[in-house]
Amino acid sequence: MLHQVQGRLGLAFVYDADAPLDLYDDSAELYRALAETYLAADDPYSAAVEAARGVDLAGDDPDLWLLLDRARYRLADVDGAATALGRAAGAADQATVAWQRALLAVAGNRLTEARAAGQRALDLRPDPDRALTLAGWAAVDGDFGAAADAIQRFLALSTDDPQAAGYRDLAEFYRIVSRAPAMRIDDRVTRVQVNFDLKRGDEIPYVPMRFDGREPAYVLFDTGAEHNVIDRAYARSIGVGPIFPGGPLHGAYRATSPGGWAVVDSLQIGSLRLERVPFAVADFAALNLRGQGSYYIAAVINPALLFRDFVVVLDYEHRRIELIRNRPDDPTYVTLQPRIRRTTGPFVFDSNGVWPVLEVTLDGARGLPFLADTGASDILLDARTAGALRVDPQAFEAAAAGHARDELVAQLLPGPVAGPGGIDLHGILGFPFFRDMRVAFDYRAMQVVIEN
Numbered sequence: 001m002l003h004q005v006q007g008r009l010g011l012a013f014v015y016d017a018d019a020p021l022d023l024y025d026d027s028a029e030l031y032r033a034l035a036e037t038y039l040a041a042d043d044p045y046s047a048a049v050e051a052a053r054g055v056d057l058a059g060d061d062p063d064l065w066l067l068l069d070r071a072r073y074r075l076a077d078v079d080g081a082a083t084a085l086g087r088a089a090g091a092a093d094q095a096t097v098a099w100q101r102a103l104l105a106v107a108g109n110r111l112t113e114a115r116a117a118g119q120r121a122l123d124l125r126p127d128p129d130r131a132l133t134l135a136g137w138a139a140v141d142g143d144f145g146a147a148a149d150a151i152q153r154f155l156a157l158s159t160d161d162p163q164a165a166g167y168r169d170l171a172e173f174y175r176i177v178s179r180a181p182a183m184r185i186d187d188r189v190t191r192v193q194v195n196f197d198l199k200r201g202d203e204i205p206y207v208p209m210r211f212d213g214r215e216p217a218y219v220l221f222d223t224g225a226e227h228n229v230i231d232r233a234y235a236r237s238i239g240v241g242p243i244f245p246g247g248p249l250h251g252a253y254r255a256t257s258p259g260g261w262a263v264v265d266s267l268q269i270g271s272l273r274l275e276r277v278p279f280a281v282a283d284f285a286a287l288n289l290r291g292q293g294s295y296y297i298a299a300v301i302n303p304a305l306l307f308r309d310f311v312v313v314l315d316y317e318h319r320r321i322e323l324i325r326n327r328p329d330d331p332t333y334v335t336l337q338p339r340i341r342r343t344t345g346p347f348v349f350d351s352n353g354v355w356p357v358l359e360v361t362l363d364g365a366r367g368l369p370f371l372a373d374t375g376a377s378d379i380l381l382d383a384r385t386a387g388a389l390r391v392d393p394q395a396f397e398a399a400a401a402g403h404a405r406d407e408l409v410a411q412l413l414p415g416p417v418a419g420p421g422g423i424d425l426h427g428i429l430g431f432p433f434f435r436d437m438r439v440a441f442d443y444r445a446m447q448v449v450i451e452n
Helices: 001-016 027-039 044-058 060-073 078-086 094-107 110-124 126-138 144-157 164-177 231-239 383-389
Strands: 189-196 207-211 217-221 229-231 260-269 272-282 295-300 308-317 320-325 341-345 356-362 367-370 377-380 396-400 403-408 410-413 428-430 437-443 447-451
Touching: 027 044, 027 060, 060 094, 078 094, 094 110, 094 126, 110 126, 110 320, 126 144, 144 164, 164 260, 164 272, 207 295, 229 231, 231 260, 231 272, 231 295, 231 410, 308 410, 341 356, 356 428, 377 383, 383 410
Parallel strands: 217 295, 229 272, 367 428, 377 410
Antiparallel strands: 189 320, 207 217, 207 260, 229 295, 260 272, 308 320, 308 437, 341 447, 356 367, 356 396, 377 428, 396 403, 437 447
């Protein structure tokens, strides 16, 4: 009876329906209403359950399959979402079908496919949020001209957005970056190895890198960053310029309010050199990043923005980073014969195209999507998830990619990790989970390898 009442309420909520409905009669319409209602209430697990019940009744209903795809995507069940989307080709909402194809392509690191599907979705139904997301994908893909065009589309669709000035500045910066090739890496470099430092009590990789040929400066290797960011004072001290104006942008886990934008002519890690690297500019003193004892932090870098053609290996025990060129004809890092004990597991990218998401089990419960964040010194857990699973944040077990740790401690988050439109993240997997391990992100195989 509860399901029928919920379904009737769902119909009224979603469709404002006045037509009488038999509350005792299971129907595809009822389960569709339930799934829609649960998705609107940010409960994708319940939405997936109800949509699956609906397709059991009406297996040829493409609209129900589309709902199932949307719910499974938000649960980071990318394979299950793709299966459902394959049955949703005839759904009435073709714009959403195209957008879901784009999200699944981004999750699997297929940016060209994602951008084409995303553009089709935008053409079918103009939407400012999707235009902004499309701009982000183009920038991650190194197509800054297309990124500027997408931001202009966003501004045209959202004329009263409070962050419009910041996005006008960003579009102009992307136009400037697009005038010449950016983020170029010498193809002859196949492997790089450098040591990094871990500050006691912080445990974030501090990697020495050279900016514009200057003396090495510390950079945070941070898979949870949405942009590469350079400290304004440091940029000025080494003559990076001009610094273009910037303003507040929409952000999620780490609210993004760059004070400007700049292009670093060269960035070097070991023997690997990148040319014309765009950065957001921020005041690290205000963010409590500059003063880290004897460590001066010059920048924050997400390896997924710069080293997508490499396997990125962080060896926490030996404090070493390796970048291994990932050529299409070479064996993937995952298939190489290990000399030490290892576990592996898949990861996907969130809707921003740069956050690696892992399935994590807490105290043996069902798997939940977490952001794998090398820039987090703690494990962070959504307080609602901790309460629902009765997880003790002062002592619990977490397992991901075949690797498990117990007696972990988490900081509780009062709200969601990420904003709407992407995967529903339940927490952030930081240093305590990866302590003393060798962790590799293979962006071609979309696998994380954890070695001991």
